[in-house]
Structures are given as C-alpha cells and as structure tokens.
Amino acid sequence: MDDAKDTVLIVDDNAENRALLGEVLKPYFHILITTRGEQAIRVCQKHLPDIVLLDIMMPEMDGYEVCRRLKSDERTQAIPVIFLTAKSQIADEQQGFDVGAVDYILKPISPPILLARVHTHLRLKQAMSDLASQNYILEERVRERTHHLESLQNATIEAMASLAETRDNETGNHIRRTQRYIKYLAEELVRQGLYVEQLSPETIENLFKSAPLHDIGKVGIPDAILLKAGQLTEDEFEIMKTHTEIGRNVIVSVESAIDFKCDFLQFAKEIAMSHQEKWDGTGYPQGLKAYEIPLSARLMALADVYDALISERVYKPAFTHKKAVSIIKKGQGTHFEPAIVAAFLAIEQQFKETARTYRDEGFHEASFPSGNQNKG
CATH class of the missing domain: 1.10.3210.10 (Hypothetical protein af1432)
Known part of the structure; x- marks a missing residue:
C-alpha cells in the first residue's frame, strides 16, 4: 500500500455505485467504503479520510444529515464532502452547499469528471492546509520578532535611563x-x-x-x-x-x-x-x-x-x-x-x-x- 496516496471514503448504499466508484478511484487512492450514514461518521472520526464521496438518498440517515454532522465536529469539519446524487434540482444543490458540501456530482457518474473533481478538491485542500501552516509559521516568526524587539526596546530604555540615574548617584x-x-x-x-x-x-x-x-x-x-x-x-x-x-x-x-x-x-x-x-x-x-x-x-x-x-x-x-x-x-x-x-x-x-x-x-x-x- 502506498502511504503517499490520499484516502477517499465512499458512502453509498447501492452496490453497483460502490463497485463503479471503487474501480475508477482505486488506481489513484486508498479506498474506504461504507453503506450507512452513522457508519460513515464513525469512519471519518477514526480514520480522517482526505475526502468523502457521499450519496444523498440513503436509509436511516440521508447525506445532508451526515454532512451536517461532519461539519459540526471539529475533528471532521475540514474534510471536503462531494455529494453524489441523481437529484438535479437547483434547490437540492443549494441544500447540499448549505450543509457544507464543496461539490455536487450528478449520477450516472462520469469517470473523467469524477477523477477531475476529486483531484481538484484534494489539491485545494492541500493548498489550504499549506497556507494555514505557512500562516502559523509567519505568526510564530512575528511573535518571536516582536519579543526580540520588545526585549531590545526595554534594554535600550533602561540603558538610556541609567545614564541619568547614575549621574545623579x-x-x-x-x-x-x-x-x-x-x-x-x-x-x-x-x-x-x-x-x-x-x-x-x-x-x-x-x-x-x-x-x-x-x-x-x-x-x-x-x-x-x-x-x-x-x-x-x-x-x-x-x-x-x-x-x-x-x-x-x-x-x-x-x-x-x-x-x-x-x-x-x-x-x-x-x-x-x-x-x-x-x-x-x-x-x-x-x-x-x-x-x-x-x-x-x-x-x-x-x-x-x-x-x-x-x-x-x-x-x-x-x-x-x-x-x-x-x-x-x-x-x-x-x-x-x-x-x-x-x-x-x-x-x-x-x-x-x-x-x-x-x-x-x-x-x-x-x-x-x-x-x-x-x-x-
């Protein structure tokens, strides 16, 4: 297993869809598969996949609720979620974005579109992670530089003041x-x-x-x-x-x-x-x-x-x-x-x-x- 590969979680209750998605994605990613919403949430909390492909119409808990719960949990809220569905109404798409999804792919799935979207969102996630890390490094450098400047300022002030104090015994x-x-x-x-x-x-x-x-x-x-x-x-x-x-x-x-x-x-x-x-x-x-x-x-x-x-x-x-x-x-x-x-x-x-x-x-x-x- 190539540890450098990103991990994709597929959440779909339809066996044919799971097979198709696995066949398209397996050459490029580690694959995790679940069939129910509650199970998907537990897998995300335990394994923290890099991206989730989430069906909307599922028994017990639909994809909207799964996404909502993932985004409300600090442990999983940064994982991008792409909805996979046959629902093509604008209101359905809007609901998906409202609960925190980053994209919406219509069924039947086009393998080239699927791969392109997944790669794009993984690159975007990595870029955002790199930016956050860079911001943290910059903030640390600013804090360190500020501390050095304050120490220098305080030492200079005391030295200047001592010129007068020592002359006055x-x-x-x-x-x-x-x-x-x-x-x-x-x-x-x-x-x-x-x-x-x-x-x-x-x-x-x-x-x-x-x-x-x-x-x-x-x-x-x-x-x-x-x-x-x-x-x-x-x-x-x-x-x-x-x-x-x-x-x-x-x-x-x-x-x-x-x-x-x-x-x-x-x-x-x-x-x-x-x-x-x-x-x-x-x-x-x-x-x-x-x-x-x-x-x-x-x-x-x-x-x-x-x-x-x-x-x-x-x-x-x-x-x-x-x-x-x-x-x-x-x-x-x-x-x-x-x-x-x-x-x-x-x-x-x-x-x-x-x-x-x-x-x-x-x-x-x-x-x-x-x-x-x-x-x-």
Missing part, C-alpha cells in the same frame, strides 16, 4: 521602583472607577515602560549642580529645572526619526516634560495646573516624590515610609491630584513592599519597620 533600582509605583497607581485608579477609558491595560503597560525616562534630561545638567550636596542657588535651580525640557527634546528627536505614531514615546515625552508640575500650578517648567497636567505626569509626580523621600540623596537622608506617606498626604490638592493621593493611600503597602524588594545598596531596614509596627 541613583541606581537602576530607582527605575524599577518608580515604574512599578506608576503602574500600581494607574491600576488602583481603574479599580476605583476613575480614568477607566484613559487607563486601558495597553496604556498602563506603556506607562510602565516609559516611566524610566522621566529624568533622562539630567544628562544635560552639569555635575556641579546635579551632585551638589548643599542647597542650590536660584541660578543653579533654574539650570536644574531645564532637565524637563532637555528630556522632552531628547524624546522628540526620537519621534522625528520614525514615521509612525508611538504611544509609548508620547507618554515618555509627557512624563519627562511635566512630572515636576504641581496640582496647584506652582511647579515647572510651564506652571501647569490641575488637569492641564497630563495624567501620565500627574501619576509620575507622586511616584517620583515618594521614591525621592524614601531614598538617600547627596542633599538628604532617607525618610521612613511613614514619614513619606505623611508628606504626600500633606501635598494632596497642592502638589498632587487628590484622587491620585487617595489611590496611593489605598495601596501604600504595595509601595512599601516594592521599595523593600528593589532596595538600593546601603538600604536601611529601619526605614521600613516590620512586625507589629503601626501601618504607615
């Missing part, structure tokens, strides 16, 4: 902490029914990815100012404030180099430019107020301040989590949007645990008391 953990803080805040706002349309899962993921670039503009600030241990003079502070616009311009230059809209870069640009704005309009660089400040930047403002408070800097010691929470509460309605502060207070323990998990070297456990200490 900070570490990559500051990046990891703040991007998680902003994600937690966004998710909590959604849980509270706020900004649901603005904070889709895709948007929150983009915020998570773009947050590390909030201080990229610090690469343009002189070390004498950026690393100064004492209080900045007014002139020095004016220079320090330019890191927001420098960061925005860096990201704008990236946008100009691509020919498509990128939501990730839009959020990165908003955060870099406006994360130092304050709810009451006293922030910089533009003095934006309340909802004039992009939501992404309003979220980043709280995330960044919390991390600055609980981290040691050249100009300050690390505050405790409790002290940081107290300062942020006092900034509600002045520095921060009230709704975002409320969201923070609802999940402050997540912030605390994130700060512990991604702590810097030299981290002081005393800043985050555990055990039966008061919450805060």
Whole structure:
C-alpha cells in the first residue's frame, strides 16, 4: 500500500455505485467504503479520510444529515464532502452547499469528471492546509520578532535611563521602583472607577515602560549642580529645572526619526516634560495646573516624590515610609491630584513592599519597620 496516496471514503448504499466508484478511484487512492450514514461518521472520526464521496438518498440517515454532522465536529469539519446524487434540482444543490458540501456530482457518474473533481478538491485542500501552516509559521516568526524587539526596546530604555540615574548617584533600582509605583497607581485608579477609558491595560503597560525616562534630561545638567550636596542657588535651580525640557527634546528627536505614531514615546515625552508640575500650578517648567497636567505626569509626580523621600540623596537622608506617606498626604490638592493621593493611600503597602524588594545598596531596614509596627 502506498502511504503517499490520499484516502477517499465512499458512502453509498447501492452496490453497483460502490463497485463503479471503487474501480475508477482505486488506481489513484486508498479506498474506504461504507453503506450507512452513522457508519460513515464513525469512519471519518477514526480514520480522517482526505475526502468523502457521499450519496444523498440513503436509509436511516440521508447525506445532508451526515454532512451536517461532519461539519459540526471539529475533528471532521475540514474534510471536503462531494455529494453524489441523481437529484438535479437547483434547490437540492443549494441544500447540499448549505450543509457544507464543496461539490455536487450528478449520477450516472462520469469517470473523467469524477477523477477531475476529486483531484481538484484534494489539491485545494492541500493548498489550504499549506497556507494555514505557512500562516502559523509567519505568526510564530512575528511573535518571536516582536519579543526580540520588545526585549531590545526595554534594554535600550533602561540603558538610556541609567545614564541619568547614575549621574545623579541613583541606581537602576530607582527605575524599577518608580515604574512599578506608576503602574500600581494607574491600576488602583481603574479599580476605583476613575480614568477607566484613559487607563486601558495597553496604556498602563506603556506607562510602565516609559516611566524610566522621566529624568533622562539630567544628562544635560552639569555635575556641579546635579551632585551638589548643599542647597542650590536660584541660578543653579533654574539650570536644574531645564532637565524637563532637555528630556522632552531628547524624546522628540526620537519621534522625528520614525514615521509612525508611538504611544509609548508620547507618554515618555509627557512624563519627562511635566512630572515636576504641581496640582496647584506652582511647579515647572510651564506652571501647569490641575488637569492641564497630563495624567501620565500627574501619576509620575507622586511616584517620583515618594521614591525621592524614601531614598538617600547627596542633599538628604532617607525618610521612613511613614514619614513619606505623611508628606504626600500633606501635598494632596497642592502638589498632587487628590484622587491620585487617595489611590496611593489605598495601596501604600504595595509601595512599601516594592521599595523593600528593589532596595538600593546601603538600604536601611529601619526605614521600613516590620512586625507589629503601626501601618504607615
């Protein structure tokens, strides 16, 4: 037996028809034969023939019902069915196509027509199978390529952000902490029914990815100012404030180099430019107020301040989590949007645990008391 041959199932209750069909097809195909509809369904489920030649007028179950049941079963629905019948009315043909048949051959059977139709539908089935396989391969390649590009993008973002963080005596953990803080805040706002349309899962993921670039503009600030241990003079502070616009311009230059809209870069640009704005309009660089400040930047403002408070800097010691929470509460309605502060207070323990998990070297456990200490 030639395993390369396709298998044809003949379903006909007439012995003469079965003999004729077998004689014509046997030189080219493996042949299976049944005489009843229920038997045909069982054979298809067990052997999965490549094509079915199905008589319509049979006892107990007619060909229409057999075809309908084959097409309703995931195991057999891809097997092409050709009806063989003496019924020549248009309505009969239409009914056959309606239940899922691919062709309709009238009796008495013409051997050349039969062979031509069977070969044609087998080639079509193979082509469709090849196309499906090719589509699957292409989809896998796209998924793999997308994964590689996302990994490269994430590594590039972290490398770019680290340029600024390391110059400011900070570490990559500051990046990891703040991007998680902003994600937690966004998710909590959604849980509270706020900004649901603005904070889709895709948007929150983009915020998570773009947050590390909030201080990229610090690469343009002189070390004498950026690393100064004492209080900045007014002139020095004016220079320090330019890191927001420098960061925005860096990201704008990236946008100009691509020919498509990128939501990730839009959020990165908003955060870099406006994360130092304050709810009451006293922030910089533009003095934006309340909802004039992009939501992404309003979220980043709280995330960044919390991390600055609980981290040691050249100009300050690390505050405790409790002290940081107290300062942020006092900034509600002045520095921060009230709704975002409320969201923070609802999940402050997540912030605390994130700060512990991604702590810097030299981290002081005393800043985050555990055990039966008061919450805060």
